[in-house]
Amino acid sequence: MAKKKEFKVGLYAVIVSIVLAVVLGAITVFAFRTRYTAYSPEKVAVQFADTIVQTGDGYNAYKNTLLAQNPKLKYGDFIRNAYMRPYVNEDAPQAEFVGTGSAEEQEKIDTVYNLMYEYYVGLLEHVGWDDYDTFFTSYFEKLVEVRHQIYGDDFMNTDYMFSALEANAATYGESLTGAEEQIADDGKTVLRKATQGLYQQMYGADYRLTVTVAAKEELSVDNAEDYISALEERLTDAVEKGTVKAAGDTAMLSAFEGLSCAGEVNAVELLTVTISAGDSISATVEIPVVRIGNSWYVDNTNTDTAGLYLAK
Amino acid sequence: MAIHKTAGTPVPGVTPRKKYMKPSEVVTFGIGLFGVALLTGWMPDYTMTFFADFAFKGRGFDPSRLAVAVSTVFGVAGFVGAICELIIGILVDRTRTRLGKVKPWVGFGAVPLAIVAMLVFVAPNTNSFTVATIWMFVIYSLYTAVSCAVESPANCFGALCSPNPGERSSAISIASFLRSVGQSGGQVIIIVVPLIMKLLMGQQQYKNAEGQGLDLIISTAICAIGMVIFVMIFFANNKERVPYTTEKVSLLESMKLVFTNKNLLMVSLTKLFGFGRGVYGTVSLYIAVYLLGSKGLKLALMLPMGIGTAVGTLLVNFALKKFSTKKTYILFCVYGASALTLLFLVSKGVGFNSHLIIPFLILNFFCGIQHGNTNVTPNIMIADCIDEMEYKRGTRQEGLAYAGYGLFSKIASALTKWLAPTLVYSWSGYQFSTSQNIAYATQTDATLNRFLAIYTIIPAIFVVLQFVPILFYDMVGAKKEKITAALAERRAEDAAEAEELPADEARSEEE
Numbered sequence: 001m002a003k004k005k006e007f008k009v010g011l012y013a014v015i016v017s018i019v020l021a022v023v024l025g026a027i028t029v030f031a032f033r034t035r036y037t038a039y040s041p042e043k044v045a046v047q048f049a050d051t052i053v054q055t056g057d058g059y060n061a062y063k064n065t066l067l068a069q070n071p072k073l074k075y076g077d078f079i080r081n082a083y084m085r086p087y088v089n090e091d092a093p094q095a096e097f098v099g100t101g102s103a104e105e106q107e108k109i110d111t112v113y114n115l116m117y118e119y120y121v122g123l124l125e126h127v128g129w130d131d132y133d134t135f136f137t138s139y140f141e142k143l144v145e146v147r148h149q150i151y152g153d154d155f156m157n158t159d160y161m162f163s164a165l166e167a168n169a170a171t172y173g174e175s176l177t178g179a180e181e182q183i184a185d186d187g188k189t190v191l192r193k194a195t196q197g198l199y200q201q202m203y204g205a206d207y208r209l210t211v212t213v214a215a216k217e218e219l220s221v222d223n224a225e226d227y228i229s230a231l232e233e234r235l236t237d238a239v240e241k242g243t244v245k246a247a248g249d250t251a252m253l254s255a256f257e258g259l260s261c262a263g264e265v266n267a268v269e270l271l272t273v274t275i276s277a278g279d280s281i282s283a284t285v286e287i288p289v290v291r292i293g294n295s296w297y298v299d300n301t302n303t304d305t306a307g308l309y310l311a312k
Numbered sequence: 313m314a315i316h317k318t319a320g321t322p323v324p325g326v327t328p329r330k331k332y333m334k335p336s337e338v339v340t341f342g343i344g345l346f347g348v349a350l351l352t353g354w355m356p357d358y359t360m361t362f363f364a365d366f367a368f369k370g371r372g373f374d375p376s377r378l379a380v381a382v383s384t385v386f387g388v389a390g391f392v393g394a395i396c397e398l399i400i401g402i403l404v405d406r407t408r409t410r411l412g413k414v415k416p417w418v419g420f421g422a423v424p425l426a427i428v429a430m431l432v433f434v435a436p437n438t439n440s441f442t443v444a445t446i447w448m449f450v451i452y453s454l455y456t457a458v459s460c461a462v463e464s465p466a467n468c469f470g471a472l473c474s475p476n477p478g479e480r481s482s483a484i485s486i487a488s489f490l491r492s493v494g495q496s497g498g499q500v501i502i503i504v505v506p507l508i509m510k511l512l513m514g515q516q517q518y519k520n521a522e523g524q525g526l527d528l529i530i531s532t533a534i535c536a537i538g539m540v541i542f543v544m545i546f547f548a549n550n551k552e553r554v555p556y557t558t559e560k561v562s563l564l565e566s567m568k569l570v571f572t573n574k575n576l577l578m579v580s581l582t583k584l585f586g587f588g589r590g591v592y593g594t595v596s597l598y599i600a601v602y603l604l605g606s607k608g609l610k611l612a613l614m615l616p617m618g619i620g621t622a623v624g625t626l627l628v629n630f631a632l633k634k635f636s637t638k639k640t641y642i643l644f645c646v647y648g649a650s651a652l653t654l655l656f657l658v659s660k661g662v663g664f665n666s667h668l669i670i671p672f673l674i675l676n677f678f679c680g681i682q683h684g685n686t687n688v689t690p691n692i693m694i695a696d697c698i699d700e701m702e703y704k705r706g707t708r709q710e711g712l713a714y715a716g717y718g719l720f721s722k723i724a725s726a727l728t729k730w731l732a733p734t735l736v737y738s739w740s741g742y743q744f745s746t747s748q749n750i751a752y753a754t755q756t757d758a759t760l761n762r763f764l765a766i767y768t769i770i771p772a773i774f775v776v777l778q779f780v781p782i783l784f785y786d787m788v789g790a791k792k793e794k795i796t797a798a799l800a801e802r803r804a805e806d807a808a809e810a811e812e813l814p815a816d817e818a819r820s821e822e823e
Contacts, residue, residue: 007410009419013544020426020540027427028533031434035524038517051747060747063520071514099663101757166754295517 037064038295042213045271045287048298050211052308053275055173058129059165065300066235067132069292070258076162081255082242083136084158087144092154108150113167115146120168125312130305133241139165176311198311203277209310214284215272224268231290232262234301267291268299275308283307332474332553338483340549341473342490344418346497347542348466351429351535352459353495354502356729357597358528359432359452360386361607364737365744365752366525367435368444375744377441379737385448387730389456394722396460398563404465412552414472417465419547425458426536433529462543467491472552496618498535499611505531506608522751563719569701569709570716576697578781579690580720582641586686586778587724587731588770594732595766598742601752602760603669616673620680621687628684636788637696641689645779648682649772655679656768664760679768682775690717696787703795735766 037043044064051061062068068075097105119142127134143164144156178197183190199207219227242256268290275283285307288299306312364382400417407413432455436447470484506527510518521527570576600610624644631640655675662668694717702708736742740762745753755763787795 009411010548012419013548016423017537017541017544020423021537024426024430024533024536027430027434028529031529032526034437035529036521036526037524038513038520057747060750063516068516068520069514070516074515074519077515163754295513 038297041269041271041289041291041296042216044296044298045273045289046211046213049273049275049285049287049305049308052129052305053209053211053310054177055169056124056176056309056311057169057173058124058305058309059169061129061305062132062300065298065303066259066261066290067300069261069295069297070255073255073258078255078258079136079162080158081251083140084161085249085252086245087140087156087161088158089144089154089156092156094155095151095153098151098153098155112143112146112150113164113171115150116143116164117168117171119146120165120172124172124309128306128309130300130303132300133238137245202311207277209282210276211273212276213271214274217270219268219270227268227288228262228265228290231265231299231301232260235259235262238301261292264292265290266293269296275310277310282310330476331479332476333479333483337473337550338486340546341469341483342487343542344469344546344550345466345487345491346494347422347539347546348418348463349491349494350498350501350542351425351532351539352463354498354535355429355432355455355459355532356386357594357610358502358531358607359455360594360733361597362433362435362525362528363448363452364733366523366528367448368438369524369744370746371439371441371444373441373444375742376738378744379733379742381441381445381448382737383730383733385445385452386733387726388449389452390726390729391723392453393456393460394719394726396457397464397722400461400464404468412472414465414469415547415550415552418462418469418543421458421462421465422540422543422547425462426540428455428458429536430529430532433525433532466543469550469552472554473550475554496611498531499608501534501538502527502531503606503608503611505534506606519751523745523747525751563715566712566715566719569712570720573697573701575700575785575787576694576713576716578785579693579697580717581781582690582778583717583720583724584727585780586774587727588774589778590725590728590771591732591735592767592771595736595763598736598752598763599767602755602763603664603666603672607751613673613676616677617680617683620677621683623677624681624684625688626684627681628688632689632692636792637689637693638782638785638788641685641693641782642779644682644685644689645775645782648679648685649775651675651679651682652768652772652775656764656772659764659768660761664757664764686778693785693787696792699792699795699799700787703799732766735770736763740766 033039037047048061048064051057051064063075067078070078073081095108097108099105116139120139123135123138127138129135140161143161144154147156147160148154174195174197176197176199178200179192179195181190181194182192199209203209238259239256242259243253246252246256268288271287271289273285273287274281275285285305286303288302289296290299291297360382363385364378368378404413404417407416409416411419428451432451436443438444438447470480470487473483474480506518506522509521509527509530513521518527570580596613597607597610600613601607604613628640628644631643635643655672655678658671658675659668662671694713698708698710698713701713741756741759743753743755743759745751747753
């Protein structure tokens with residue numbers, strides 16, 4: 001009778017460890033490639049356009065652009081250093097009601113946000129997020145003025161500036177998408193009535209906006225070189241403008257200098273995205289994307305996003 | 313169901329002082345438990361945030377429906393876990409292989425565990441809420457079942473590693489220590505992975521990747537590979553040496569025993585009455601995000617509490633020398649509720665901002681002290697209840713008693729798993745991030761204050777409720793002394809009879 005083969009535990013352990021390391025590695029790479037957008041020019045362009053199309057949020061769309069390529073600085077830190085610093089005044093005393101959580105404080109916050117919202121919409125209409133430099137500068141300058149007017153103090157910090165800007169961006173998004181009814185904890189009191197958004201008026205209650213890549217052109221080496229030279233000029237202008245603003249402020253200067261990245265661009269593609277509402281195409285926009293390292297970024301210095309703001 | 317006889321159970325024909333395990337085996341046993349805990353120690357809380365905050369971002373799902381779905385998934389998974397533990401216990405009993413009873417479950421179970429754990433973080437690309445909900449139910453229940461099939465047998469390997477009770481005890485102590493290290497080790501990986509990602513991808517690209525939960529996927533892959541390697545080292549090097557003696561225990565019998573013994577019922581009810589004290593664990597991740605700035609810093613938040621628990625264990629032992637188990641239990645519960653209330657009041661006073669970090673961490677240490685009580689005192693009370701039952705009925709039924717208490721404990725754990733996400737995602741008014749590039753949305757002050765309430769005052773209420781059944785517990789004082797003395801006397805008589813019996817037998821043989 002043939003002797004039963006003995007189960008070799010050690011061999012099993014080695015094989016299982018190696019095979020599973022390969023399988024788990026493969027699953028990780030698959031998950032990364034499917035979810036992470038920056039490795040795909042199409043995904044980056046779609047995400048950039050979709051952020052603007054769905055909620056009119058040009059502010060957060062910049063996270064997919066060259067403004068976010070500086071490896072040492074998050075987009076938020078770039079705004080903090082490049083645009084907020086001149087207005088920060090944390091040594092100034094704050095109005096007495098600040099931090100009390102009182103109804104008065106809430107009312108003042110609401111007043112500031114409402115006044116700033118009108119200003120935000122105005123900026124969106126007349127300046128647009130493509131000129132982020134003017135947008136940020138004008139917005140924060142106005143915020144200081146409005147806070148002083150409503151609070152009666154000169155205090156300002158970056159948290160307050162972000163809160164106001166993000167609240168306004170969110171409110172603008174709700175003006176497009178509509179907002180759901182909000183009920184208080186008692187289950188009865190209506191804190192906020194349901195509102196209909198502009199998109200619902202334009203495209204119907206169950207509207208669906210989709211962004212897809214319709215065409216893609218990879219620039220030849222020569223054309224890419226020309227593109228990169230032009231990009232370098234645009235970025236140099238932005239840095240020079242920033243340097244003047246910085247007036248010797250090291251952090252501010254460094255934030256603007258970080259925009260210079262043309263030398264690291266190793267590929268350029270021109271993508272055409274279409275925005276469809278149901279079956280009909282609402283807009284077509286060209287979005288240039290550039291590759292730095294392995295990641296793709298929208299070249300915000302050469303993009304006209306007007307077509308993506310469908311409600312304007 | 314099987315009750316595993318652990319350290320202290322004498323095995324016939326075994327020399328108690330002989331060492332059976334190679335030194336390397338003691339270490340690799342610990343390495344095995346370290347490996348399992350490396351993955352399973354952090355998975356539940358981080359899976360919850362993955363399902364709620366990352367898996368279906370940008371799909372347009374109604375946040376309130378998603379909140380309910382996540383709460384239900386975890387509640388159901390809690391019950392799946394409880395049932396699985398019972399089933400796995402029975403299956404382990406019936407396992408007969410050359411490798412032993414427990415080892416095959418650990419060695420072969422590690423493979424599906426690693427793969428299923430990984431798949432938990434690979435959400436389907438769907439816009440259908442129904443598909444998403446079904447996927448969450450299936451994948452997390454599957455994970456719960458598979459992790460139970462590996463973790464439970466791994467934890468009871470200590471009972472089988474050596475017939476020498478002393479050697480077994482030290483092996484279990486070392487392995488338990490390494491298991492605790494493993495639980496924190498997984499969280500260290502969750503801190504280290506983002507640091508490496510930031511270095512390789514840049515700050516904003518990391519934020520974008522974090523917004524899609526990719527740091528969790530990589531951390532899981534590392535922990536899963538680590539788990540497999542460590543478990544395989546254990547699998548290759550360790551042996552089962554004790555014949556796996558089991559005591560057949562019926563679930564119905566164990567329930568009957570609990571309900572016919574007032575004191576055991578009261579101890580078991582503490583679990584049910586206090587089921588909500590564990591909700592702090594879930595919200596701690598969000599407190600780490602919004603107070604400390606990163607979900608990876610949950611470890612930093614929980615570290616003072618962990619140290620407090622260790623100190624609490626020492627203090628409980630000290631208190632038990634001075635007071636009865638009942639007084640000690642109540643004392644620590646009152647202390648725990650007070651510490652949590654103080655933390656709540658301080659947090660309210662300071663506000664949810666960076667100034668809160670230091671007082672929060674300090675008070676967190678003091679809040680941890682109460683956990684020493686819940687880890688130690690109920691076990692002593694159960695042992696006392698078993699004495700009481702032996703005194704009344706003449707038989708000692710550890711298996712049934714622990715099984716009954718264990719079932720209450722598992723039901724309570726399932727309820728905690730349902731309550732925690734319900735509070736965090738629905739009651740607090742939590743806002744889900746809808747932007748692909750933003751991991752966690754900004755929350756209102758009201759939501760942040762409710763997070764603090766979930767961490768402090770809500771568990772405090774359950775801590776108070778927890779000691780209510782103990783008010784009716786009476787296996788203390790004169791009664792306990794009387795029973796202990798009577799049992800000691802009875803055992804002495806039994807021992808004397810056992811000594812006389814062989815002498816009588818020898819005499820009759822001579823005659």
